[in-house]
Amino acid sequence: MAQTSGPYADLETLREQAVALRRAGHSLRQIRDELKIFNNDLLNHLVKGEPPPAWTKRPRAKDDLRAQARALRLQGWTYDQIETELGCSRSSISLWVRDLPKPERRRTPEEASAIARKGWEEKLRLRDEERRHTKEEAKRAVGGLSARELFLLGVGLYWAEGGKDKPYARRENVCFVNSDPGMIEVFLAWLDLLEVERSRLRFTVMIHETADIAAAERYWAELVGASPDSFNKTTIKRHNPKTVRKNTGDGYRGCLVIKVLRGADLYRRIEGSWYGIVLGATQPIGKMSD
Numbered sequence: 001m002a003q004t005s006g007p008y009a010d011l012e013t014l015r016e017q018a019v020a021l022r023r024a025g026h027s028l029r030q031i032r033d034e035l036k037i038f039n040n041d042l043l044n045h046l047v048k049g050e051p052p053p054a055w056t057k058r059p060r061a062k063d064d065l066r067a068q069a070r071a072l073r074l075q076g077w078t079y080d081q082i083e084t085e086l087g088c089s090r091s092s093i094s095l096w097v098r099d100l101p102k103p104e105r106r107r108t109p110e111e112a113s114a115i116a117r118k119g120w121e122e123k124l125r126l127r128d129e130e131r132r133h134t135k136e137e138a139k140r141a142v143g144g145l146s147a148r149e150l151f152l153l154g155v156g157l158y159w160a161e162g163g164k165d166k167p168y169a170r171r172e173n174v175c176f177v178n179s180d181p182g183m184i185e186v187f188l189a190w191l192d193l194l195e196v197e198r199s200r201l202r203f204t205v206m207i208h209e210t211a212d213i214a215a216a217e218r219y220w221a222e223l224v225g226a227s228p229d230s231f232n233k234t235t236i237k238r239h240n241p242k243t244v245r246k247n248t249g250d251g252y253r254g255c256l257v258i259k260v261l262r263g264a265d266l267y268r269r270i271e272g273s274w275y276g277i278v279l280g281a282t283q284p285i286g287k288m289s290d
Contacts, residue, residue, distance in 0.1 A: 011046075014035060014037070014046055015046045017035055018031050018035060018037075018043070018046035018047050019046070019047060019050055021034060021035075022047045022050040022052075022053075023050065025053040025055070026053070027052070027053070028043060028044075028047070028052075031043065031046075031047065062088075062092070065086055065088055065092075066096045068086060069082050069086060069088065069092075069093050069096045069097055070096060070097055070100065072085065072086075073097040073100045073103070074100060076103035076104065077103065078103065079093055079094065082097075147193060150189065150190060150193055151190070151193060151194075151273075152273075152277060153186070153190070154186070154187065154189075154190030154191075154193070154194075155270055155273045155274050155277060156274070156277065157183065157186060157187060157190070158174070158176060158187070158190075158270050158274075159270070159271075159274045161176060161177065161178050161183065162174065162175060162176045162177075162270075163175040163176075163177075164271075165267065165271065172263075172264040172267045172268060173259070173260070173263050173264065173267060174259065174260035174263035174266050174267050174270070175257065175258070175259045175260075176257070176258045176259075177206070177255050177256070177257045177258075178255060178256065179253070179254065179255045179256070181223055184220075184223060184224065184256055184258070185223070187258065188224060188258070191260070194266070196260060196266065198226070198230075200260055200261040200262060200263075201224075201226070201230060201258060201259070201260060201261070202230060202231075202232055202258075202259045202261060203220065203221075203224060203226055203230055203231045203232065203256060203257065203258055203259075204231065204232040204233075204234070204235060204256070204257040204259070205217050205220055205231070205234040205235070205254055205255075205256060205257075206234070206235040206237065206254050206255045206256075206257060207234065207235070207236065207237065207252075207253070207254025207255070208236075208237045208239065208252075208254065209236045209237060209238055209239055210239055210248075211248075211252055211253070211254060212250075213234060213236070215253075216234075216252075216253040216254050217231070217234060219253050220253065220256045223256075224256070224258075235257075237254075
């Protein structure tokens with residue numbers, strides 16, 4: 001059946017031959033070899049409109065899943081249900097069943113919202129549980145502190161949150177300000193380690209005028225265990241109507257200022273120790289043990 005004239009000389013004859021071979025169940029490769037047509041565009045043109053024989057169609061691995069997905073969709077299943085049942089991706093399911101009618105809504109919008117809210121609340125609960133677990137594990141991992149560890153911690157704490165001397169304004173005094181009760185407790189423990197007498201400490205509450213000032217004063221006095229004569233007059237922050245404050249509510253107690261009287265020598269020790277920490281930290285350090 002091979003062509004006898006010049007290559008591709010009689011297209012109509014070639015088409016008749018190609019169609020006859022196609023209908024006889026030949027593949028494109030077999031037609032190409034039979035008619036000696038090695039131009040793919042021409043070959044496809046000659047058999048245009050003729051379906052390929054069934055035996056040339058390759059079975060696809062997901063054909064069964066596709067059929068199952070369509071059957072489930074016709075039963076009224078949602079994408080979520082089909083995805084869970086078959087383990088397929090949502091994008092594949094959407095492609096397979098997009099021509100099928102959508103199942104009727106079986107839940108009211110209120111019911112669907114309640115279910116979504118319940119799922120979100122459970123997700124938040126699990127996040128909170130994970131958060132608490134991580135914090136508790138880290139807390140237990142710290143354990144007790146040695147005197148050296150507390151000393152270095154206190155120096156770093158002060159250098160981050162305390163007042164500092166400036167070349168243009170000599171202020172060699174120790175003044176620490178913070179709103180975190182834990183920070184205050186650690187700083188006081190550090191002063192005790194350095195044998196700074198509590199009688200040398202003066203406290204000042206700094207708080208916004210709209211807060212419960214009396215309650216805040218009582219809270220800080222109880223936390224530090226100091227007598228009223230150790231507290232200076234509370235500093236009141238005036239309200240700026242253009243500012244939207246977020247530090248409000250029962251948990252807001254302002255800041256506590258701790259000043260050490262006759263603290264110039266202590267300040268110099270803090271600054272010198274801090275630069276010693278910087279020097280030590282920039283040297284090679286071993287890895288933390290597990």
